[in-house]
Amino acid sequence: MVRRSGKSPELTAQELGETLVNATPQLSGYNVIKGFLNLSVSASYWGETLHALAAQKSFPQKEEKVMVEYSSPNTNKPLHLGHIRNILMGYSIAEIMKAAGYPVVKANLINDRGIHICKSMLAWQRFGNGENPQDSVLKGDHLVGKYYVVFENKLQEQTSEELAAALAGEWVCSDAKIQKRYLDTYEKLIGSKDEKQVSKFKGDIKDLVRNQSELMKSCQEMLRQWEAKDDAVIQLWSKMNAWVYEGFNRTYDRLGVNFDAMYYESNTYLLGKDIVQEGLNSGVFFKKEDGSVWIDLSSDGLDEKLVQRGDGTSVYITQDMGTADLKYKEHGIQRSVYVVGNEQDYHFKVLFLIMEKLGRSYAKGMYHASYGMVDLPSGKMKSREGTVVDADDLLQEMYDTAKAKTEELGKTDGMSESELHELYHRLSIAALKFFILKVDPRKRMLFNPQESIDFQGDTGPFVMYTYARIKSILRTANFDGETMNTDVVLHQTEMSCIKMLSEFESVVKTAAEEYNPAAICQYVLDLAKSYNKVYNEVSILKEENASLRNMRLFLASQTAQTLQRGLKLIGVETVERM
RNA sequence: GACCUCGUAGCUCAGCUGGAUAGAGCAACUGCCUUCUAAGCAGUAGGUCACAGGUUCGAAUCCUGUCGGGGUCACCA
Numbered sequence: 001m002v003r004r005s006g007k008s009p010e011l012t013a014q015e016l017g018e019t020l021v022n023a024t025p026q027l028s029g030y031n032v033i034k035g036f037l038n039l040s041v042s043a044s045y046w047g048e049t050l051h052a053l054a055a056q057k058s059f060p061q062k063e064e065k066v067m068v069e070y071s072s073p074n075t076n077k078p079l080h081l082g083h084i085r086n087i088l089m090g091y092s093i094a095e096i097m098k099a100a101g102y103p104v105v106k107a108n109l110i111n112d113r114g115i116h117i118c119k120s121m122l123a124w125q126r127f128g129n130g131e132n133p134q135d136s137v138l139k140g141d142h143l144v145g146k147y148y149v150v151f152e153n154k155l156q157e158q159t160s161e162e163l164a165a166a167l168a169g170e171w172v173c174s175d176a177k178i179q180k181r182y183l184d185t186y187e188k189l190i191g192s193k194d195e196k197q198v199s200k201f202k203g204d205i206k207d208l209v210r211n212q213s214e215l216m217k218s219c220q221e222m223l224r225q226w227e228a229k230d231d232a233v234i235q236l237w238s239k240m241n242a243w244v245y246e247g248f249n250r251t252y253d254r255l256g257v258n259f260d261a262m263y264y265e266s267n268t269y270l271l272g273k274d275i276v277q278e279g280l281n282s283g284v285f286f287k288k289e290d291g292s293v294w295i296d297l298s299s300d301g302l303d304e305k306l307v308q309r310g311d312g313t314s315v316y317i318t319q320d321m322g323t324a325d326l327k328y329k330e331h332g333i334q335r336s337v338y339v340v341g342n343e344q345d346y347h348f349k350v351l352f353l354i355m356e357k358l359g360r361s362y363a364k365g366m367y368h369a370s371y372g373m374v375d376l377p378s379g380k381m382k383s384r385e386g387t388v389v390d391a392d393d394l395l396q397e398m399y400d401t402a403k404a405k406t407e408e409l410g411k412t413d414g415m416s417e418s419e420l421h422e423l424y425h426r427l428s429i430a431a432l433k434f435f436i437l438k439v440d441p442r443k444r445m446l447f448n449p450q451e452s453i454d455f456q457g458d459t460g461p462f463v464m465y466t467y468a469r470i471k472s473i474l475r476t477a478n479f480d481g482e483t484m485n486t487d488v489v490l491h492q493t494e495m496s497c498i499k500m501l502s503e504f505e506s507v508v509k510t511a512a513e514e515y516n517p518a519a520i521c522q523y524v525l526d527l528a529k530s531y532n533k534v535y536n537e538v539s540i541l542k543e544e545n546a547s548l549r550n551m552r553l554f555l556a557s558q559t560a561q562t563l564q565r566g567l568k569l570i571g572v573e574t575v576e577r578m
Numbered sequence: 579g580a581c582c583u584c585g586u587a588g589c590u591c592a593g594c595u596g597g598a599u600a601g602a603g604c605a606a607c608u609g610c611c612u613u614c615u616a617a618g619c620a621g622u623a624g625g626u627c628a629c630a631g632g633u634u635c636g637a638a639u640c641c642u643g644u645c646g647g648g649g650u651c652a653c654c655a
Contacts, residue, residue: 309653457603465617473614536619
């Protein structure tokens with residue numbers, strides 16, 4: 001602005017202030033400090049603003065239909081803390097998009113097939129003794145997860161001697177091809193000095209040995225039978241998957257999330273082959289001598305990327321292409337949000353680029369809501385080392401903490417057993433959701449099970465508390481939600497609270513544009529803090545001026561509503577008392 | 579090795595489309611419940627915004643480089 005006016009910042013501000021105050025009745029004055037223009041606003045402005053905000057209850061509707069895919073679990077293991085970040089983010093993004101006016105479809109693409117599923121199945125078949133969730137203390141997903149671990153342990157037992165031999169260069173395999181690959185790899189291992197290389201070759205050898213074991217061969221055989229739709233295998237698969245779904249659903253319910261569309265990889269894993277053909281015809285893809293199909297993305301700064309194997313079978317990205325088309329066909333979506341960890345940044349970059357080159361109309365609406373890992377104080381979560389934080393355990397711990405904390409405060413006289421349960425539940429979920437969602441999704445975050453989850457300070461329960469306290473006032477005042485006279489002089493804290501309320505819409509809009517629930521958390525916290533200042537500065541029930549008292553009740557009521565609406569966007573439910 | 583990403587108070591994080599003295603919470607210390615719920619409020623203390631250059635009247639913010647953490651570069655998913 002200074003550049004345009006050609007005058008000093010001070011002078012520019014002077015002139016601008018002068019003009020603005022003259023032209024706008026809501027402005028009562030201005031001053032300039034250090035080149036910054038400060039405008040003063042007239043008393044009635046605040047009441048009128050608040051009034052206008054109350055009249056507006058929803059944002060303009062949009063045409064563009066949005067799909068948010070999240071959770072997307074494997075059916076061989078129970079959910080853990082990493083999944084929780086994904087699930088909470090996905091649900092919240094969907095709610096924010098809805099609030100911003102978009103029609104939203106929440107989708108879950110379940111990875112219910114493949115070698116890892118067969119591992120659980122095989123282990124259960126051999127070592128399970130018919131154990132099932134009805135008779136077991138374990139939830140279905142935990143039961144299946146248990147057999148996945150059993151498989152890995154048995155495999156290790158079966159192969160440890162051979163592996164030791166193989167690393168000593170003394171492994172003999174009956175399959176000549178495998179034997180040759182082993183010897184080649186072993187030679188490279190011996191010749192390599194780079195530590196990274198060494199561990200890679202060791203890994204390769206481990207895979208060779210494991211894949212030759214009886215257990216892995218049976219497992220691969222089972223996968224072949226599954227693909228051939230063998231009755232017995234399909235039955236076992238259906239039965240165990242049903243256990244897992246029942247378990248997952250209980251966790252989803254507890255987290256308060258849901259889905260509108262379910263996709264299963266058992267149905268989608270063959271999709272995308274026609275797209276490969278289409279791409280070959282249009283020259284977007286090309287074929288190599290061995291029959292494998294590729295796309296050259298070097299002009300976009302990326303590499304060549306395989307889209308179909310030489311034997312005509314699919315790779316990961318093949319089915320993603322097919323699924324993208326399927327989603328579009330089924331739901332007519334213009335935007336597709338994939339909530340997936342940032343280790344897949346490259347994959348999605350490639351996928352979106354391919355769909356664009358294939359001329360898909362929806363391609364520019366594809367977005368990877370990428371998020372960082374959740375670390376523990378001990379470092380990365382590793383299932384092999386047993387350091388994963390199980391979702392169900394965590395939820396239970398949170399619940400117990402909420403209960404203990406509430407009982408300690410002793411403010412719940414007269415609440416029934418079920419009301420108390422609901423309170424503990426909502427408090428624990430609020431604490432968890434806030435803790436996870438308030439940090440920028442892109443960043444990796446640290447989760448300390450002992451210390452992280454708090455009920456004081458910048459937390460979900462803090463916001464819930466502000467809400468409950470307001471509701472308590474409104475109850476005793478019997479406030480009917482009507483205002484009378486807006487022309488009252490408000491306290492400084494009240495003005496800044498009204499200002500915050502007026503920012504709600506733009507915050508939601510920005511959060512939707514950036515797919516960022518953290519923006520909502522931050523706003524809701526700030527609003528609660530802002531109102532808590534009001535609460536401490538002014539008295540409502542004791543106010544004798546009827547207009548002022550009424551205006552204050554109105555502000556309280558608007559704040560409560562906005563808190564509630566904001567909390568809903570991150571999946572947190574309020575309570576009337578706590 | 580190439581590419582992507584992050585580095586702000588003791589700890590966990592905001593701020594990042596350039597603007598006033600860099601903000602919260604936790605932990606520590608002080609106050610405030612005979613007044614609407616103290617899961618609250620007010621205050622003290624705590625910072626070379628990783629480092630070095632550059633662009634600009636002005637840089638935590640933009641650009642380049644260095645260092646450090648993480649990730650990706652599979653005919654795995």
